[in-house]
Amino acid sequence: MAVYTRINSEDMAALVTQFGVGELVSAKGIAEGVSNSNWLLETRGTPDAGRFILTVYEERTDTRDLPFFLNLLDHLAAAGCPVPRTIHDSSGSAWRTIDTPQGEKMLALIEFLPGVSADDPTPAQAEAVGAALAQVHLAGQSFGDFRRDGMGPEAWRGFVRSCAGRWSEIDPVLDAVPALVDDAIKRWPADLPVSTIHADLFPDNVLLVGDEVSGMIDFYFACTGPMAYDIAVTHAAWSFTPDGRHFDPAIGDALLTGYRSVREPDAAEIAALPDLAKAGCLRFLLTRAYDWLNTPADAMVTKKDPLAFLRRHAFYDERGAVAFGVLS
């Protein structure tokens, strides 16, 4: 959580004029996101003035994918999904570059949306999130761009190799992971209906006002993939305490019920959910384990515990279809 790039306030004001949203009257660096710099801006003086999030993409973001992410926001917003619109500059582009002491960086201006992320979501909120996810899946089917899931099954063996021989530095119980990953890759379903999926819809990526979803944000893992995988990932992300020790069936069921109120998953999707949930748990376990082993001890980033997803994996392994019983 930090602002990595320093922008002189006069340069910031000049930058904002390129987007035709009036004159800059406020700019606050916000402690949000782990890999990009973000500011909450306010402008005035034109009909399009208002509040915006300015994001400068730092090293960890693959900016080759930026057009995909930003076009997706525009596509989903136009379809009525609660996602922020991007603001296009005077040349029509949704992104620009800026010279910084660390070299040229890409940046984008997107609409500010109200709302607060739930740390302790209610079933009513989970139901709204499920419905919003289904809205994204329906709208995402008419999005023309394609993006491979960079964190999908094809990437997992690479993460396993990177962690080889070092699992026990985190916890010896993780020595089981390579076999679990092999199994998940074998069981990955080949022919489920696909759309554009969020693939990282944790509570901190959803803004809520009361029980309404006011914004789904942080689409930087969005990709083309099985909708059922996104349902499973969201289920794993919302229905447990953060440490993965306790499952709350009321949240999980509300999420699935909300989803179904907008889009009915087919029988093959429902049948695949237990395997996909286990796969999703491994995806987050792997990236967390990788980060755990590769984050310098003095870095200011909070290490997220990979075991929280091994526990979720065990839950889905044990419960199977029961965890998704409300859909049957």
Added chain:
Amino acid sequence: MAVYTRINSEDMAALVTQFGVGELVSAKGIAEGVSNSNWLLETRGTPDAGRFILTVYEERTDTRDLPFFLNLLDHLAAAGCPVPRTIHDSSGSAWRTIDTPQGEKMLALIEFLPGVSADDPTPAQAEAVGAALAQVHLAGQSFGDFRRDGMGPEAWRGFVRSCAGRWSEIDPVLDAVPALVDDAIKRWPADLPVSTIHADLFPDNVLLVGDEVSGMIDFYFACTGPMAYDIAVTHAAWSFTPDGRHFDPAIGDALLTGYRSVREPDAAEIAALPDLAKAGCLRFLLTRAYDWLNTPADAMVTKKDPLAFLRRHAFYDERGAVAFGVLS
């Protein structure tokens, strides 16, 4: 720049209801200030709803002084100075406490003000800042609370002792500092008119919309002291490039002209400005040197160069009254 305290969003929403400003609809941790945690909040649903800054005071703030700082904001705001009002809770208090994993902390909710700090101020902006500073001095005279300047002459010998024998770890040229401090203490004028002064009015503590001062913020060094010292500190803070190498007389003169448009310094104050400017330079040199020598190498705080204020000191030493000639 960071958010040190984590507040669960449900706790944050409950906290905000204590202030009678409606229901929380947005909360963004902001990367502002070096020693406190700050959030930009938005509320809705009551006439007093709006945007606010929530500050949780961390270890480095002496919370015994918090009533002074917060009462001062209310006093100055009521007198029409461009400073944020504090929001009082349902019991009438301008501060509350919150339990955190690091123990009980104090917090306050203050009005959000628009505006951007100038990195490269114009003379018109400096003139407005000078006028706003004089407004604070006039209004501050009727503020009943007293606070000693914890960073004033009485504190300097303590800083000198803390740095003893270590000046050359920063730069050998700093070996001259103890004698300069002795001289500044001897020359500190005893009988200038006092008021409540900001004592730290650097450009990053002033919010501007165009050429207007929309907000003076960060009064956490405010104290009872000579108004001329505050003029001198502000002159030293605004009229130089950050490294202290280049003085811009147009900025310095505009600042003094703006000040004089609201309050006329008397002859003794004007005569004292060169000594007070040198004293102000030493005050910032000392705290920067102390921080330089006492900040762990791996801390994420940017060390500020003490030499930038030794250079300013040399400038005032050489120019004397000429630097403030516009007032004569």
